[in-house]
Amino acid sequence: MSIKLLxxxxxxxxxxxxxxxVDLPGDVQTVSDLIAWLRSRGPEYVSAxxxxxxxxxxLDQTHVSHDTAIANAREIAFFPPVTGG
Amino acid sequence: MSIKLLxxxxxxxxxxxxxxxVDLPGDVQTVSDLIAWLRSRGPEYVSAxxxxxxxxxxLDQTHVSHDTAIANAREIAFFPPVTGG
Amino acid sequence: MIRVQQENFDIGAEIEGLRADRTDIGAIVSFTGTVRxxxxxxxxxxxxxxxxxxxxxxxxERIEAEANERWSLQGSLIIHxxxxxxxxxxxxxxxxxxxxRQTAFEAAEFLMDFLKTNAPFWKxxxxxxxxxxxxxxxxxxxxLKRWETAEKVAE
Amino acid sequence: MIRVQQENFDIGAEIEGLRADRTDIGAIVSFTGTVRxxxxxxxxxxxxxxxxxxxxxxxxERIEAEANERWSLQGSLIIHxxxxxxxxxxxxxxxxxxxxRQTAFEAAEFLMDFLKTNAPFWKxxxxxxxxxxxxxxxxxxxxLKRWETAEKVAE
Numbered sequence: 001m002s003i004k005l006l007x008x009x010x011x012x013x014x015x016x017x018x019x020x021x022v023d024l025p026g027d028v029q030t031v032s033d034l035i036a037w038l039r040s041r042g043p044e045y046v047s048a049x050x051x052x053x054x055x056x057x058x059l060d061q062t063h064v065s066h067d068t069a070i071a072n073a074r075e076i077a078f079f080p081p082v083t084g085g
Numbered sequence: 086m087s088i089k090l091l092x093x094x095x096x097x098x099x100x101x102x103x104x105x106x107v108d109l110p111g112d113v114q115t116v117s118d119l120i121a122w123l124r125s126r127g128p129e130y131v132s133a134x135x136x137x138x139x140x141x142x143x144l145d146q147t148h149v150s151h152d153t154a155i156a157n158a159r160e161i162a163f164f165p166p167v168t169g170g
Numbered sequence: 171m172i173r174v175q176q177e178n179f180d181i182g183a184e185i186e187g188l189r190a191d192r193t194d195i196g197a198i199v200s201f202t203g204t205v206r207x208x209x210x211x212x213x214x215x216x217x218x219x220x221x222x223x224x225x226x227x228x229x230x231e232r233i234e235a236e237a238n239e240r241w242s243l244q245g246s247l248i249i250h251x252x253x254x255x256x257x258x259x260x261x262x263x264x265x266x267x268x269x270x271r272q273t274a275f276e277a278a279e280f281l282m283d284f285l286k287t288n289a290p291f292w293k294x295x296x297x298x299x300x301x302x303x304x305x306x307x308x309x310x311x312x313x314l315k316r317w318e319t320a321e322k323v324a325e
Numbered sequence: 326m327i328r329v330q331q332e333n334f335d336i337g338a339e340i341e342g343l344r345a346d347r348t349d350i351g352a353i354v355s356f357t358g359t360v361r362x363x364x365x366x367x368x369x370x371x372x373x374x375x376x377x378x379x380x381x382x383x384x385x386e387r388i389e390a391e392a393n394e395r396w397s398l399q400g401s402l403i404i405h406x407x408x409x410x411x412x413x414x415x416x417x418x419x420x421x422x423x424x425x426r427q428t429a430f431e432a433a434e435f436l437m438d439f440l441k442t443n444a445p446f447w448k449x450x451x452x453x454x455x456x457x458x459x460x461x462x463x464x465x466x467x468x469l470k471r472w473e474t475a476e477k478v479a480e
Contacts, residue, residue: 009375009447010458061380063443077377077445081461084374084405084446085271085358085417085437094220094292095303146225148288162222162290166306169219169250169291170203170262170282170426182337185357193362193412199433200355202340206424207348257348269361271437272468278354279430313427 001026003070005038007048008079011055014048024070031057032066034076048078056081086111088155090123092133093164096140099133109155116142116151119161133163141166171246172230174221176253179263188245188265195244197274201264201282207257209304214295219252219261222290226250233284241277243268248281250291283313326401327385329376331408334418343400343420350399352429356419356437362412364459369450374407374416377445381405388439396432398423403436405446438468 006019028037035052038045049055057064058077070076091104113122120137123130134140142149143162155161171188173179181202189195205217230248237246245267255261264281268274293304328334336357344350360372385403392401400422410416419436423429448459 006377008377008445009449012375058377058380058445061377061383077380079377079445080447080458082442082445083448083459083461084376084444085441091222093222093290094294097220143222143225143290146222146228162225164222164290165292165303167287167290168293168304168306169221169289170286180337181340181355182335185336185355189359189413191413193360195359195413196361198336198355198357198359200336200340200353200357201426201430202353202355203426204344204350204353205348206351258344258346258350271356271358272464275356275430275434282426309427 003073004075006075006077008077010080011048011078015044029069030066031059031064031068031070031076034070035066035078054080088158089160091160091162093162095165096133096163100129114154116144116149116153116155116161119155120151120163139165172227172234172248172250174223174226174230174250174252176251178251178260179249181260181263184247184249184263185265188247188267192244192267194269195267196269197271198265198267199271199274199278201262201278202260203262203282205255205257205259205261209295212295212297212299214257214297216254216256216296217261218254218294218296218301220292220294221250221252225290226252229289230285233281233288236284237266237277237281240280241266241268241273243273243277246277246281248285250285250289252291279313280317283310283317286310287314327382327389327403327405329378329381329385329405329407331406333406333415334404336415336418339402339404339418340420343402343422347399347422349424350422351424352426353420353422354426354429354433356417356433357415358417358437360410360412360414360416364450367450367452367454369412369452371409371411371451372414372416373409373449373451373456375447375449376405376407380445381407384444385440388436388443391439392421392432392436395435396421396423396428398428398432401432401436403440405440405444407446434468435472438465438472441465442469 001024004021007015039049059073086109089106092100144158247265249263266274266277294301402420404418421429421432449456
């Protein structure tokens with residue numbers, strides 16, 4: 001399954017990427033699975049997702065929790081708690 | 086004692102006056118006394134002060150209750166509950 | 171700053187005046203009260219505001235000073251008009267500026283709640299059936315009560 | 326109405342646009358968030374706002390729709406800027422118009438509380454010691470909680 005990943009704020013700075021398209025292994029079912037898989041991809045991902053509980057996630061531009069199933073999402077974004085306004 | 090009385094909104098319309106200067110009898114000590122004395126002055130005052138509990142009073146431009154002593158006030162205003170803003 | 175005037179005011183210009191060249195403000199709240207064209211189902215053609223010159227200014231200054239004691243404000247402004255006005259026109263403007271939004275919101279609401287119940291203004295609504303003095307709203311007294319137990323907000 | 330833009334906005338012009346020719350409005354509240362020149366004691370030279378194009382618009386529309394479901398509003402507006410800004414500049418504008426002041430105040434606070442915790446914006450403050458991402462404030466989560474049990478306000 002090919003999916004677009006987006007990174008914002010310090011998650012973006014730590015991964016060194018604004019976005020990328022990846023092919024997910026079949027055993028990646030939830031957002032948590034995806035984070036674990038990303039951490040296996042290199043030290044920059046380990047650093048970005050070190051405190052995975054503070055990372056917020058949006059599935060197709062809607063806020064979701066880490067136990068949400070990825071299903072047929074087209075894009076998944078990772079970012080710190082928002083600080084606009 | 087000579088004192089300036091001011092009337093606003095429907096109190097003004099009922100008394101038919103915006104302001105007047107009166108000499109108070111010596112036994113008029115409080116705002117309530119003053120209202121009672123005013124009511125003795127004619128039907129327009131009876132009408133204006135018919136429901137004296139809804140009438141608000143300011144002594145020298147400060148809100149006061151009806152049991153307040155008039156003492157040496159220079160001006161006393163009577164008006165309905167305020168409705169600005 | 172407080173102003174009592176017959177002429178209209180420009181909300182944007184007033185806000186810009188209050189914040190001019192300031193870089194320590196984080197939040198600006200404005201409240202504008204305007205004339206509605208209906209009351210109790212009747213159409214209003216003119217709203218006339220009577221006030222008590224002298225006392226009005228004193229009350230507004232007192233209310234503004236009280237807000238500045240309770241909250242840490244970078245600026246505050248109250249403008250209240252008097253005289254005849256048409257539906258859609260401005261009646262009152264309150265602006266508060268602070269470092270944080272909760273402070274600016276609370277102070278603006280406080281100013282309006284106190285103004286509504288203490289500033290000596292009276293509204294008369296005129297329609298085709300003549301004029302009628304507006305009754306004080308009980309909800310304004312209720313709104314006032316919530317500030318009685320409120321402590322000064324910590325920064 | 327919502328807008329996400331890099332350029333500045335004119336608070337007065339936006340308020341006038343929202344109320345234009347309306348005579349059924351009694352209360353207009355505006356909130357403007359601005360860049361402060363200090364954070365944690367350090368001087369800030371530039372504040373940069375990053376956002377998530379696409380999701381930002383969706384979230385602001387969702388938040389605005391929610392406010393219009395909860396309160397009877399004659400109009401509402403959210404404008405949020407992104408990109409680099411200097412101290413004193415505008416970041417965000419929320420305007421609400423209603424028949425009564427409590428409604429306009431509550432809806433404006435609701436919009437800001439939800440925007441602060443849900444709209445995908447991130448602030449980076451730059452000073453002489455480099456840049457730092459702003460931490461989310463716990464008080465913003467607390468502010469949000471008060472709306473959880475709030476019923477729709479009766480008119």
